[in-house]
Amino acid sequence: MSIDNNPKISVRNLYKIFGDNPQAALERVKEGISKADLLTETNHVLGLNDINVDMPTGKTTVIMGLSGSGKSTLIRHLNRLIEPTAGEVWIDDENILEYNEKQLRSLRQHRMSMVFQKFALLPHRTVLENAGLAPSISGESRKQYKDEATKWLDRVGLEGQGNQYPVQLSGGMQQRVGIARALTSNSDIMLMDEAFSALDPLIRTDMQNLLIDLQNELQKTVIFITHDLDEALKLADHLVMLKDGCVVQQGEPQEILLRPNDPYIEDFVADINRARVLRVRSVMEKTVGAPGNVAGDVDHEDTLETVIALSEGDTTKRYRVTRDGVQVGVLDMRTLVRALVPQGGSSEDPRLPELAGSDA
Amino acid sequence: MATYDFLFDSLGLRGWCGDDQGGLSSMADLLGETSGQDADISAWDTPFPSLDALHDACSAIPQSRALTLGLERGFLDIKDSLKVVVDPLTQPLSWALNDALWVMQAVPWWIMIPVLMLIAWVVGRSIKLVGLVAAVFCLLAFVDYYDYTMQTLAIIFVCAFICVLFGVPIGIAMSRSDRVQRTMIPILDMLQTLPPFVYLIPLIFLFSVTEPKLYGIAIILYAIVPVVRLTDLGIRLVDKDVIEAADAYGMTKRQKLFGVQIPLALPNIMAGVNQTIMMSLAMVVIASLVSAPGLGVLVLRGIRNLELGVGLLSGLGIVLLAVILDRVTKAALERINSQQPG
Ligand SMILES: Nc1ncnc2c1ncn2[C@@H]1O[C@H](COP(=O)(O)OP(=O)(O)OP(=O)(O)O)[C@@H](O)[C@H]1O
Ligand SMILES: [Mg+2]
Numbered sequence: 001m002s003i004d005n006n007p008k009i010s011v012r013n014l015y016k017i018f019g020d021n022p023q024a025a026l027e028r029v030k031e032g033i034s035k036a037d038l039l040t041e042t043n044h045v046l047g048l049n050d051i052n053v054d055m056p057t058g059k060t061t062v063i064m065g066l067s068g069s070g071k072s073t074l075i076r077h078l079n080r081l082i083e084p085t086a087g088e089v090w091i092d093d094e095n096i097l098e099y100n101e102k103q104l105r106s107l108r109q110h111r112m113s114m115v116f117q118k119f120a121l122l123p124h125r126t127v128l129e130n131a132g133l134a135p136s137i138s139g140e141s142r143k144q145y146k147d148e149a150t151k152w153l154d155r156v157g158l159e160g161q162g163n164q165y166p167v168q169l170s171g172g173m174q175q176r177v178g179i180a181r182a183l184t185s186n187s188d189i190m191l192m193d194e195a196f197s198a199l200d201p202l203i204r205t206d207m208q209n210l211l212i213d214l215q216n217e218l219q220k221t222v223i224f225i226t227h228d229l230d231e232a233l234k235l236a237d238h239l240v241m242l243k244d245g246c247v248v249q250q251g252e253p254q255e256i257l258l259r260p261n262d263p264y265i266e267d268f269v270a271d272i273n274r275a276r277v278l279r280v281r282s283v284m285e286k287t288v289g290a291p292g293n294v295a296g297d298v299d300h301e302d303t304l305e306t307v308i309a310l311s312e313g314d315t316t317k318r319y320r321v322t323r324d325g326v327q328v329g330v331l332d333m334r335t336l337v338r339a340l341v342p343q344g345g346s347s348e349d350p351r352l353p354e355l356a357g358s359d360a
Numbered sequence: 361m362a363t364y365d366f367l368f369d370s371l372g373l374r375g376w377c378g379d380d381q382g383g384l385s386s387m388a389d390l391l392g393e394t395s396g397q398d399a400d401i402s403a404w405d406t407p408f409p410s411l412d413a414l415h416d417a418c419s420a421i422p423q424s425r426a427l428t429l430g431l432e433r434g435f436l437d438i439k440d441s442l443k444v445v446v447d448p449l450t451q452p453l454s455w456a457l458n459d460a461l462w463v464m465q466a467v468p469w470w471i472m473i474p475v476l477m478l479i480a481w482v483v484g485r486s487i488k489l490v491g492l493v494a495a496v497f498c499l500l501a502f503v504d505y506y507d508y509t510m511q512t513l514a515i516i517f518v519c520a521f522i523c524v525l526f527g528v529p530i531g532i533a534m535s536r537s538d539r540v541q542r543t544m545i546p547i548l549d550m551l552q553t554l555p556p557f558v559y560l561i562p563l564i565f566l567f568s569v570t571e572p573k574l575y576g577i578a579i580i581l582y583a584i585v586p587v588v589r590l591t592d593l594g595i596r597l598v599d600k601d602v603i604e605a606a607d608a609y610g611m612t613k614r615q616k617l618f619g620v621q622i623p624l625a626l627p628n629i630m631a632g633v634n635q636t637i638m639m640s641l642a643m644v645v646i647a648s649l650v651s652a653p654g655l656g657v658l659v660l661r662g663i664r665n666l667e668l669g670v671g672l673l674s675g676l677g678i679v680l681l682a683v684i685l686d687r688v689t690k691a692a693l694e695r696i697n698s699q700q701p702g
Pocket of ligand 2: 071072194
């Protein structure tokens with residue numbers, strides 16, 4: 001699933017510095033001062049440092065990083081809830097930083113929607129009125145938006161709850177209202193800031209599956225923030241890893257998993273169940289030549305876990321990999337097992353800075 | 361000989377003072393002269409170098425009486441021009457108070473009491489409350505305080521209404537700009553801490569005592585503070601996340617104010633209105649000093665003529681009025697809170 005279509009959103013050389021005199025601090029940042037030094041020397045906080053990201057149309061871009069890495073700051077630049085210190089944000093080939101107030105409002109009303117970690121529903125309005133927030137802001141009456149809002153409330157699993165107030169719902173249901181609110185706006189772009197982080201694990205899985213279903217149906221451009229790698233890998237078509245306001249690595253999630261280019265990422269990657277996340281296509285040997293002696297066929301989108309179950313743990317087997325029934329490669333069980341072990345000596349503490357790049 | 365003679369002598373200012381050394385400048389000196397002893401004051405009794413003490417030593421320094429006189433003259437000088445501006449601006453207040461007083465007294469009691477009960481019902485939706493309102497008014501009417509009660513109530517209604525009319529927008533302006541907030545807070549602090557009698561003094565000079573707006577302004581200045589403060593606080597306390605959501609979906613400032621901030625701040629604003637009404641009641645009693653009619657007049661009579669019974673009974677009447685005003689507004693607050701879960 002490489003990104004060959006036009007990006008919906010392009011972020012170019014974006015800097016954000018919090019403080020009294022960000023322009024002066026920007027000079028220092030461009031000279032290469034670190035986030036910690038900037039804070040101690042000039043009392044400015046480096047929020048984002050030279051961000052360049054393309055977010056593909058109709059796909060899910062996941063932005064991931066630890067707390068304080070600048071994820072929320074970045075996503076708030078996409079609808080200018082935060083103004084950058086320098087840089088450009090292109091949406092549909094327009095630089096939104098040149099928008100006047102009216103254009104910006106129209107962008108927020110019609111072309112973008114946002115889902116929040118703490119739901120941020122209006123407590124004094126009913127579920128239906130919350131779902132219809134976007135149309136009501138553009139002046140539609142309750143009667144006009146009722147059908148559309150009800151349709152999306154039903155779609156996210158809230159049939160017949162339209163007259164409740166948000167506090168009467170559980171957290172998971174409130175976030176469903178949040179998603180219905182985003183969908184009712186009929187925008188192409190959906191920004192989700194840690195949308196599922198406040199939910200308990202089972203509800204969270206439900207919501208992830210709901211989002212995946214909706215994505216298959218609607219193909220919105222979703223920008224999703226999380227600090228949970230499992231969630232990122234489950235949802236992402238394009239994964240962006242942030243650290244201290246810098247992009248450390250971005251690309252196809254499987255690629256990042258197999259070839260982390262930074263100890264910070266290795267650290268992240270070390271703890272996950274690779275067999276469940278890695279897919280056959282990312283570890284197979286690409287060949288259309290005769291596969292020789294194989295034990296059977298596997299699909300290129302199968303996870304390694306499926307293949308291990310199929311092989312019953314026998315590492316001598318080989319499988320033919322097919323896509324839509326046509327051979328695209330061969331998978332040796334030994335290759336598979338090797339892929340299960342993270343590369344690059346992450347048995348030692350990958351956070352130690354001197355290890356940086358040692359595996360490149 | 362005054363204590364601070366040496367000061368002017370050593371500074372060589374004696375000539376500027378315009379009297380010769382050793383001039384008998386005060387009564388004390390005169391007394392000292394006659395009794396034959398020098399005015400030699402021990403260190404223990406050294407007076408503070410105040411205007412009066414310095415005046416003793418040097419008559420070119422004014423006495424402090426001159427300062428207060430100067431203030432008074434200054435005020436009297438600007439009074440006329442101030443009146444030209446303030447008089448027409450505040451005239452509607454006089455009309456409103458006069459009309460309200462007239463209406464509340466002209467309507468017969470057998471219409472007025474049910475109307476007040478109806479208001480209590482509409483605001484509070486509680487039978488018990490309506491019963492309490494009826495009981496209090498009947499009791500006050502029974503002891504022949506009906507007219508006084510209606511006068512007090514009329515003044516409170518008008519003044520509290522005007523407080524809300526101006527206080528809420530001021531509070532909104534404060535919540536939107538830190539600068540406005542910084543300038544308003546000292547003013548509000550001053551209004552709240554100045555003893556109410558002190559407002560009355562310049563107002564008496566400005567308006568004639570027969571004009572209702574005199575006490576109207578005093579009550580409003582005193583009672584407006586809580587509604588302003590709590591509106592500001594209420595709007596500032598609105599959940600940041602909800603405001604962010606409103607921004608993210610492209611609300612205009614106006615939509616945000618009327619669709620999100622005011623509705624969510626309403627419990628606080630109503631708490632402010634409750635406080636404002638209670639403070640108007642407190643002030644309307646004091647304002648009887650400047651001819652505000654109502655129960656306060658009876659309290660004043662109790663003090664002036666030492667009519668203990670009148671003072672106590674009217675005091676009780678004020679307490680009862682305070683209780684029902686408080687209960688009814690609190691019931692309204694309660695209803696807002698329950699309609700707006702969360
Ligand atoms: N308004 C602000 N003023 C000053 N510093 C800020 C401001 N907003 C964010 N920051 C700083 O910018 C950095 C990035 O913050 P941000 O909220 O984007 O992190 P995050 O990745 O979203 O973290 P989390 O996972 O905790 O939400 C942090 O160091 C934070 O302290
Ligand atoms: Mg965040």
